[in-house]
Amino acid sequence: MSKEDNYIDLSKNELINLIEEKDQRIDELKIENVKLKCKEIGGFIDEDIFKRIFHPMTDGVYIVNKEFDIQYVNPSLIKDFGVYEGKKCYKYFLNRENVCSGCKNAEVFNGETIYWEWYSSITAKIYDLIETPIKNYNGNIFKLKIFHDITERKQKEEELQNKVKELNTLRNHLRSLSNHLQQIQENEKKRLARELHDELGQVLTAITLEVFNLRDNYSITLTNDVFNKANLIIKQILSLIDNTMKLTERIVMNLRPVILDDLGLIAALKWLVDQTNKYSKIECKFESIPDIDIDKDKAIAIYRIVQENITNIQRHSKATKMLILIKKENDKIHIIVSDNGIGFNEKKINKPGSFGILGMKERSLLFGWNLVFENKKGKGAVVSLIIPFVSRPKLRDR
Numbered sequence: 001m002s003k004e005d006n007y008i009d010l011s012k013n014e015l016i017n018l019i020e021e022k023d024q025r026i027d028e029l030k031i032e033n034v035k036l037k038c039k040e041i042g043g044f045i046d047e048d049i050f051k052r053i054f055h056p057m058t059d060g061v062y063i064v065n066k067e068f069d070i071q072y073v074n075p076s077l078i079k080d081f082g083v084y085e086g087k088k089c090y091k092y093f094l095n096r097e098n099v100c101s102g103c104k105n106a107e108v109f110n111g112e113t114i115y116w117e118w119y120s121s122i123t124a125k126i127y128d129l130i131e132t133p134i135k136n137y138n139g140n141i142f143k144l145k146i147f148h149d150i151t152e153r154k155q156k157e158e159e160l161q162n163k164v165k166e167l168n169t170l171r172n173h174l175r176s177l178s179n180h181l182q183q184i185q186e187n188e189k190k191r192l193a194r195e196l197h198d199e200l201g202q203v204l205t206a207i208t209l210e211v212f213n214l215r216d217n218y219s220i221t222l223t224n225d226v227f228n229k230a231n232l233i234i235k236q237i238l239s240l241i242d243n244t245m246k247l248t249e250r251i252v253m254n255l256r257p258v259i260l261d262d263l264g265l266i267a268a269l270k271w272l273v274d275q276t277n278k279y280s281k282i283e284c285k286f287e288s289i290p291d292i293d294i295d296k297d298k299a300i301a302i303y304r305i306v307q308e309n310i311t312n313i314q315r316h317s318k319a320t321k322m323l324i325l326i327k328k329e330n331d332k333i334h335i336i337v338s339d340n341g342i343g344f345n346e347k348k349i350n351k352p353g354s355f356g357i358l359g360m361k362e363r364s365l366l367f368g369w370n371l372v373f374e375n376k377k378g379k380g381a382v383v384s385l386i387i388p389f390v391s392r393p394k395l396r397d398r
Ligand SMILES: Nc1ncnc2c1ncn2[C@@H]1O[C@H](COP(=O)(O)OP(=O)(O)OP(=O)(O)O)[C@@H](O)[C@H]1O
Pocket: 312, 313, 315, 316, 317, 339, 341, 342, 343, 344, 345, 348, 349, 350, 351, 353, 354, 355, 356, 357, 358, 381
């Protein structure tokens, strides 16, 4: 063989190899191109990719075709439902002989992704399901379904819900107990007020009459000097009785504001403000609509809320002024108690062992009113009680 032949032979082999390599590369490029095209139109199926992605997943994954034939199940799902080869999905997951009523295939093969929750009686587990369409190289659509086991989370949620229910029941019991106790307290205060007013009032009146009797009938026989001394003592006794009567009246009014029963809520609150101005250094202003037509129970609740507010301002606010404003706005009555003091301190307002604000909240909650505690932009605290106003039905004239 000549040098030239040798050279031509080698070139031929090289050429053949090169052509073969080139053909192989063209095939690879064609496949890559198809994969890319499939990717563009919504995904592609590749067994290797499945194995790499879905096999190690703790969530269950399976793929099914339009005819309900299972194409792939990952090990996690096989652990739950067993071998799948040759089975229709309804047989595999529900041991049924025909399509399930809740089957989502129609929607999924129509391009939708569906999320739902499912309880399996076979595994006794609850799953969060995602069903979505995928395409293979040829453009065939399959359904990919992911099973996320949420049994434990659901059990915990249920336990939590039961605990919340128990707590709510307990809270409702405590609330009715507190309302009941408040009612008992109000009745007891009313009884005490009546007894103090009737019994003590009567005794004090009787003592006054006896003292007058003593002065008018028995002092005639006395010498001038003794009469003057006796008269002075009698005057002191009468003044003491008068003070005791006023004190009794005040205690009675604090226990049960009779004005509230006789003249209504606004008059009772006005009296409360007058008393505050009389006995406290804080200047208390009162601005109000003429009257509110409201049930006795509600009137006493409002009175107690304002009373506790005034006491709080006197005890805690360091204010020099307070205002009690009662107005009607948009079919609601607003009762606003404000002061120019230090304002509410978030930490102190709910402190354990304090029952004033708690009592206010309970009273307003009982009637479905809105009670808001806030600080003024300038200085001081504001408590607003907002009451939906429904006028009481008037008795019809016969
Ligand atoms: N007008 C106010 N200005 C500033 N702080 C206030 C005002 N009203 C209430 N507070 C704060 O809110 C706290 C709780 O009030 P709350 O009426 O519940 O309890 P209390 O007055 O301390 O005790 P009590 O149970 O005898 O009423 C008070 O201790 C006080 O710190």
